[in-house]
Amino acid sequence: MYDFSKLKVLVVGDVMLDSYWMGSTKRISPEAPVPVVVVDSEKHVPGGAANVSMNISALGATAHLLGIVGDDKAGKKLAKILESSGINVFFDVNKNAKTIVKQRVVSKQQQLIRIDFEEGFKHIDSVWLKEKYTALLPNVDIVILPDYAKGTVHDIQYFINAARKAGKLIVVDPKLPDFTAYKNTNIITPNYMEFIRAVGPCKDDQEIDSKAQKLIKDLNFDIIALTRGKDGIDLIRKDKKTLRFKSMAEEVFDVTGAGDTVLSVLALSLSAGIDIEHAVQVANLAAACVVKKFGTATISIKELHRVLELNKVFPEENVLSREQLLQCVVQTKAAREKIVFTNGCFDILHFGHIKYLQQAKQLGDRLIIGVNDDASVKKLKGPSRPINSLEHRMQTIAALQCVDWVVSFSEDTPFNLINAIKPDVLVKGGDYTPDAVVGADVVKQNGGEVKILEFVEGYSTSNIINKICGVLDK
Structure with missing residues (x-):
């Protein structure tokens, strides 16, 4: 819009x-009760x-x-x-004709006088x-x-x-x-x-x-x-x-x-x-x-x-439908802001996720998170997952200060979403190579870049689940 x-x-x-003479004023002229400006810069x-x-x-x-x-x-x-x-x-x-010039004399960001040169x-x-x-x-x-x-x-x-x-x-x-x-x-x-x-x-x-x-x-x-x-x-x-x-x-x-x-x-x-x-x-x-x-x-x-x-003219919520998100993307690109995209299941949010997302945010102006819906998580992680529903996972991610917008996707990969957004930076964590990241070709063809960030060692949703199950078994 x-x-x-x-x-x-x-x-x-x-x-x-519009021309400006700018300088310091430290004394009054002996010739008349007016300040003396020592001009040290000008702009037009x-x-x-x-x-x-x-x-x-x-x-x-x-x-x-x-x-x-x-x-x-x-x-x-x-x-x-x-x-x-x-x-x-x-x-x-x-x-x-003569070009109209408005000449201002300024000291300490205070305009002292304006002199107009104009014949019209x-x-x-x-x-x-x-x-x-x-x-x-x-x-x-x-x-x-x-x-x-x-x-x-x-x-x-x-x-x-x-x-x-x-x-x-x-x-x-x-x-x-x-x-x-x-x-x-x-x-x-x-x-x-x-x-x-x-x-x-x-x-x-x-x-x-x-x-x-x-x-x-x-x-x-x-x-x-x-x-x-x-x-x-x-x-x-x-x-x-x-x-x-x-x-x-x-x-x-x-x-x-x-x-x-x-x-x-x-x-x-x-x-x-x-x-x-x-x-x-x-x-x-x-x-x-x-x-x-x-x-x-x-x-x-x-x-x-x-x-x-x-002033809340943008959507107040940052959990958006795909249509709402793409409207925001248009506005953001028009503002020449850098869009960063990453995706994941984010089933149980942990310290590793937070550090990863904070690093991703530092790569641009807007961070968009694509979240797998429940059916795609089940395909990826097995019938016992997800632990948390899509709505709860999205709201949890959206609550992070570093996250601007959250959107879900139902496909096996986020390719269609990435193709629609065409982010400036595509981020993935782990031991991927840039060319192996889904959507990398789309991003690069549009002048963007792919960044691989290291996960924080020792933190994963699976480890947390296994640890909880181990405690319960005892």
Whole structure:
């Protein structure tokens, strides 16, 4: 469900370079009552629509970015950073424009001042930009239009209408005070200040809802996702009760770029088939993660999966059916996490098992255990086994901290299960050779590896059973 790797996104809007001068502050200037910063480092990150595309790429989707820059060092630096992040960059490098730069001076992770270098692009009618947009449109799933009111999409209805005709999902982040400019958009994501600039002051939630419903009807919006900072996100749909999602942020360090993250995660989630209520919940959690970071930041697919898991968006139980497990495997691979698989009967769990599984867990991020069902154990071990039922064996294994997911299999070997999972690491214990392990060929063909771990000497289920029987005989 959270695999965005097959999605292609077209982002069109105002791109900018966010630059940071960072250093120490130990004295006040004798010239004016301002701190003196001794700059010892600097960094440059994409901002505006470019940060939206960085979020899209970090979440595993393919991002195409259209924008305007000047024929200058800042524009070249911005393009280089974006391309190195795997983004397909299509810039109108315009001699009549200057790349927008937001220069921040920072000391001890505290922003002291921001200096903006911008003329905007309202004087530029980029025919090339529209032609490129039209050419790219048929091959994408989503169109995102982050409008920062700098002029790149000053004719924004052209972009909305073209996407609408092509049947694409359109998501707009508005900046203009008159939302008429964005009519016929599927989803619009204003923050609270942008919203009240458009509709006027609102004394309470009821008035927010009323004015939002009027916008939806008058301007043919499908959804307004209203971001309200510490008050979370309001999901407003035509003639439906507003759903309010409380902010999940426990710690707010820097809100720069949080709106870009909401925009990106919401658009991708909907295109991936996630229902709108769930999509807003996911976007809300993603924003809570980003505001803990300093400066213009993104969230990776791996971070997103972690925060979803912590908030129980992943299955709460770790004893899963094969179908449930394969869903989790898709999500885990999309997060670029390393999957480790091993299997066994685990009839009477003992110290040797625990040491073996702890070692297996250290080989990756997720440890999956395949457990023989009762009938297959009987075939392997004889008619007196298993001692413990499949349900009890799985629940016992699942209780170990090192184990992520447990699944059963009924075949004589776990080959079919291994073939479905295609783990990064296949683990077996004992005196096997890697080539003799069931499923080794499948794992190796997919770029994985087979690891043989030594059993802890003196520990086995059979020994424990024999010891118990010996005591009883006496």
